[in-house]
Amino acid sequence: MSLPENLRNRLCDLLGDRLSEGAADRDHHAQSESFHRAPPPDAVAWPETTQEVSAILAACDEVGVPVIAWGAGTSLEGHALAVRGGLTLDFGRMDRVLEVRPEDMTVSIQPGVTREALNQELRATGLFFSVDPGANASLGGMAATRASGTTAVRYGTMRDNVLALEVVLADGRIIRTGTRAAKSSAGYDLTALFVGSEGTLGIITELTLRLHGQPEQVAAAVCAFDDLDRAVECVSTTIQSGIPMARIEFVDAATARAFNGYAGASLPELPHLMVEFHGSPGAVREDAERFGEIAADYGAKGFDWATTPEDRARLWRMRHGAYHACLSLRPGASGVLTDICVPMSELPAAVHAAAEDIAANGFIGPIVGHVGDGNFHSILLVDPGDEAEVARAKEVAFRMAERALAVGGTITGEHGVGLGKRALMPAQHGEAWQVMGAIKAALDPRDTLNPGKLVPDRN
Amino acid sequence: MSLPENLRNRLCDLLGDRLSEGAADRDHHAQSESFHRAPPPDAVAWPETTQEVSAILAACDEVGVPVIAWGAGTSLEGHALAVRGGLTLDFGRMDRVLEVRPEDMTVSIQPGVTREALNQELRATGLFFSVDPGANASLGGMAATRASGTTAVRYGTMRDNVLALEVVLADGRIIRTGTRAAKSSAGYDLTALFVGSEGTLGIITELTLRLHGQPEQVAAAVCAFDDLDRAVECVSTTIQSGIPMARIEFVDAATARAFNGYAGASLPELPHLMVEFHGSPGAVREDAERFGEIAADYGAKGFDWATTPEDRARLWRMRHGAYHACLSLRPGASGVLTDICVPMSELPAAVHAAAEDIAANGFIGPIVGHVGDGNFHSILLVDPGDEAEVARAKEVAFRMAERALAVGGTITGEHGVGLGKRALMPAQHGEAWQVMGAIKAALDPRDTLNPGKLVPDRN
Structure with missing residues (x-):
């Protein structure tokens, strides 16, 4: 064509x-x-x-x-x-930071600005943009997919951190949604509608984002657990206890092995939690102590505190590199990625069932996750040329999604629908999927914007 | 008819x-x-x-x-x-609490449950529902208007605290939006679309809400300032300093007078801030001290700490009664209410300009507000039978809204559009108001649901 x-x-x-x-x-x-x-x-x-x-x-x-x-x-x-x-x-080429407003703790940017470039620009202000999916994604893309990541448990996802948008509609009309005020009740929440619409309703050309103050004190640590269940149960208990975790990430034993081989780490081949605390020195000490007590109840060991900014940067770079590290566990493999998110009380059972299904099907399928939100991924390593294997991996992924739906969860906590999750949309939404289709047809009657994605096909 | x-x-x-x-x-x-x-x-x-x-x-x-x-x-x-x-x-008659899930910190309810009834029901769980508009509103109505109130500065508005909905569409179809997981990227955020849609897109028949842990320690206080500007500047500085205020409310001198006359208070006739701190005992002490230092810089005096739960209940009952207390300043009067919300840096100028315009036009128009969000109200007391006076009050209100829009704010921070703010919708949204109309037409083609509200009239 x-x-x-x-x-x-x-x-x-x-x-x-x-x-x-x-x-x-x-x-x-x-x-x-x-x-x-x-x-x-x-x-x-x-x-x-x-x-x-x-x-x-x-x-x-x-x-x-x-x-x-x-x-x-x-x-x-x-x-x-x-x-x-x-x-x-x-x-x-639309990658300019347009205006930083430190007193309002907001910034307006063009959609091509990346997460890292924005935080570089903000460095001198004492503020930072919190949403951190790992990859150095563009903020326009992060808004369009309603991205989140390691810090969402404390600071929220893109849903919570986009205040206003400029959007170009399918026919070329330019609209503005939201305001720079902290809240508004002035009609339909179009900002929330475009965030997560994956380019199917309009094209984002400007974003106004919420910023957060850089915490006075930061502490981070990694610790190991004897088995997966105890690590994940520790997360549920920690969240339910109300400790304001800035990050609480789970990686399983296979991921620890991948970190050792790919990122030069020397972790025991056990499930780990990676945690971070933000706040005043007193609050961080208090929070870290309370977490330490809970973790001890679940047999946590080998606490390794990252005390310098460099140590912390290394820790989170390793975590953010988990996807590529895990791919290295099987040279030439591609990853069939799952991204379910479940209510906190269902998390231990959901991770346990996922691990069992992966093992029963003979896959290498490391599990990592932003477990403080109830969100975790498995990376099912497949030979992309082996259609039968890819199909089998997708079946494992499909069952994981089905189990998430059965307990009130979602097929995608943060990656979005794209091509990979579209077939699961009817199962998640039922008739509400048709409502999404009706909204799409109203805003993009000729199906110009990213057709073949997210909503049902037109008749 | x-x-x-x-x-x-x-x-x-x-x-x-x-x-x-x-x-x-x-x-x-x-x-x-x-x-x-x-x-x-x-x-x-x-x-x-x-x-x-x-x-x-x-x-x-x-x-x-x-x-x-x-x-x-x-x-x-x-x-x-x-x-x-x-x-x-x-x-x-649809006022049942359907299921409390303490481990997930969520609850599912019918829309007729009121805020106070819900918190009564939750009392034994150690959890509470945070959104508090003052009135004992129904949760269905609060969702439909995207309500907020005194605690939104800490815990968010209905936008942040509704996880999932059951909605009946105009043609009788029943859909479910959202999930019980903490986050989801599975397509359009229909939950956010229905929250704030004021009954024009569908009728909410069930809500799943986020709950919060009752704080270990609570402290509240009221203090006075010599003038309005200093009180409001104190708020901006407090919020910008990052103190996690649970509540920070402004009432002006006229409101203090109304409290004295109507609610038996004995406040100096000066502008006041009413504040509350939530957290661990150490954090509350630290936060209260930091606020005290900032307030002292702005000349705060007469700090009155509400130390018992009863004292605090009395304090917030008084605040919540501000509307009716203010009406008593002019017997027989009705209130033309404003509800603007502006970026934090614009708050002092916005309150100052509102007070000047009210005074210049000879109105009794007390000003109160959830100023931690940049949101404040004036209650312009009018003789409802005096059309000229009502019109003049509306002009004052209109100018307030115009000034809010000029600095990136909104015509309604929390009350919603209803009848009172609809004429301002084109000024706030421009072409985006037509987009709201297109969504309405797609979901309610016969204009059955609350017609004549929120969106443009059909041609």
């Missing part, structure tokens, strides 16, 4: 060499961090302004050419793959 | 004497806490189950009769008034 002649001419006039139909550019935008694959888009554009995005969308909508937004390409579910061809909008 | 014969028969068969066309019942559901007035609905129904709500909505939708949900009747903006006639659904 290629762009219709008329559209190509309009876009060329608008963008010049910021429109590419070259194979390398197109192929680059067909890449995916996970095993999802799709043909490349017909073309790639690098807009620089909201007005350009508006003109592009209006032009594509007129002739029915799909438009897919692309941030940093770190999606794990193939969100930004052009499954029906069309034009990929790469936001790499 | 009266119900069409066919519809009346269907509803009678379904509800028996839980359908009323009597004048007293209809008039009761034409009441409003504020000066908004509308004719009574044609009939009132008291459903007892979701299935009944579904059958009622399907029947009304078929013949184009409006349906308006009614909780406790405490709306301040006339949300539940039947401006186009139709059937009011009173949720007074």
Whole structure:
């Protein structure tokens, strides 16, 4: 497929060499961090302004050419793959921090700003942006997928940290949602609707984010447990006790092995918790002590405190590298990723059942998770060329999702729907999935925006 | 107007004497806490189950009769008034707490449960529901208006504390939104869309709410300031310093006078802050000391600590009674209420400008607010029979809203749109208001649900 002649001419006039139909550019935008694959888009554009995005969308909508937004390409579910061809909008050139307002603890940015670039920019303000999915994702992409990560247990997800958006609709209209005030009751919460809509309702061209004060004191530690159940039960008890954990991450024995081999760690091959405390010196001491007592009840051992910023950076870099470390456990493998999230009381049973199913099916499938939210992942290592094996891994993943739904949980805690979870949407939402489809049809009547994703196919 | 014969028969068969066309019942559901007035609905129904709500909505939708949900009747903006006639659904009989899950810190309830009844029910669990608008509102109504109140600065608004909903759509379909997990990225955030939709997109028939642990220690105090500016600047500085205030409320000198006259208080006739701290004993002491130091910098005096639960209850009962206390400053008066919310850095200027405009126009217009969120109200006391005066008060209110919008704030921080704020919606949202209308049309094509509210009128 290629762009219709008329559209190509309009876009060329608008963008010049910021429109590419070259194979390398197109192929680059067909890449995916996970095993999802799709043909490349017909073309790639690098807009620089909201007005350009508006003109592009209006032009594509007129002739029915799909438009897919692309941030940093770190999606794990193939969100930004052009499954029906069309034009990929790469936001790499809309990466400016527009305004930091330290007194309001907010910042306005363009969607191509990455998480790390934003925090670099904020360094001198005493503030930071909290949502931390590990990958150096773009903030536009993080909003579009309602990302979260290790600190969500304390500071919330993108749902909680996006105050306002500028969005371009399918027909090119530009709207603003939300305000810079801390709260508002002025009608439908369009901000929350666009956060997590995965580029299917509109394209985000500006975000206003909530910031947090850098904690006065930070302490982090890793500790080991004799078995998975005791580690996870320790998490449930800790959360239920109300200790305001800044991070509480679980990694299983296989992940510890992967860290040792891939990241040069020297952890016992046991399940671990990785924890962090934020607050005043007194509060951090109090919280760490209370956690230590609970952990001791579950037989925690080998407490290793990361006392310097460098030690902590190393600890969390290791945690954030878990996906790639785990892939190294089976050279050449791809990962079928699960991402369920369950109510806290159901967490120990859910992790236990997942581990049993993985073992019973003979997979290497390390389990890691933001367990303070009840969210965990297994990385089922598969030979991407072995269709039968991939299918079997997907069955394990499907059963995990089914069990999550059976106890009131969700098929995706943070990765989003993309290609990987769409087949599970009817099971999770029932008739509400049709409601999502009705909203999509109302806002994007020609199905221009990231078609083939999230909502039911049109009749 | 009266119900069409066919519809009346269907509803009678379904509800028996839980359908009323009597004048007293209809008039009761034409009441409003504020000066908004509308004719009574044609009939009132008291459903007892979701299935009944579904059958009622399907029947009304078929013949184009409006349906308006009614909780406790405490709306301040006339949300539940039947401006186009139709059937009011009173949720007074759907008031059961369905399931408390202490380990998950969640509860599922029917929409007619009131805030106070819920907390009464939770008393033995060590948990509480945090959102506290003052009035003993129904939780269904609080969700529908995205209510907040005194503790939102610490625990969030209804946006943050509703995890999942059961909703009946205009055509009678029953859907479930959200899950019982702490977070989810599984598609559009329909929960957030229905929270704050004021009964225009669907009728809430069940809510799953987030609970919080009762704080180990609570301390509360009231203190006075020489002038309004210094009190409000103290709030901005306190919030910016990161002290995790559980409550920080402003009342002006006129409100202090009203408390003295109406609630038997003996406060100096000066602006006051009313504050509360929650946490471990050490943290509460630390926070209270830090606040005390900041307040001293702004000349705070007459610190009065409420040390017993009874003292605290008296303090917050007084605060919650501010609206009625202020009405007593002018016997026979009604209140034209403002509800703006601005970014924290803009709060001192916004309160100052409001006070000046009120004074310049000769109104008694006490100012109170949940200032930790940047949210405050003025209660402009008017003779409801004096149209010119009401119009002049509305102009003052309109200018306040305009100033809020000019600095990135909102026309309503917590009261919602209802009748009172609808005329301001285009100014706040621009083209995004049309998007709200498109969503409404997609979900309620016959405009059955609370018509004439929130979204633009249909062409």
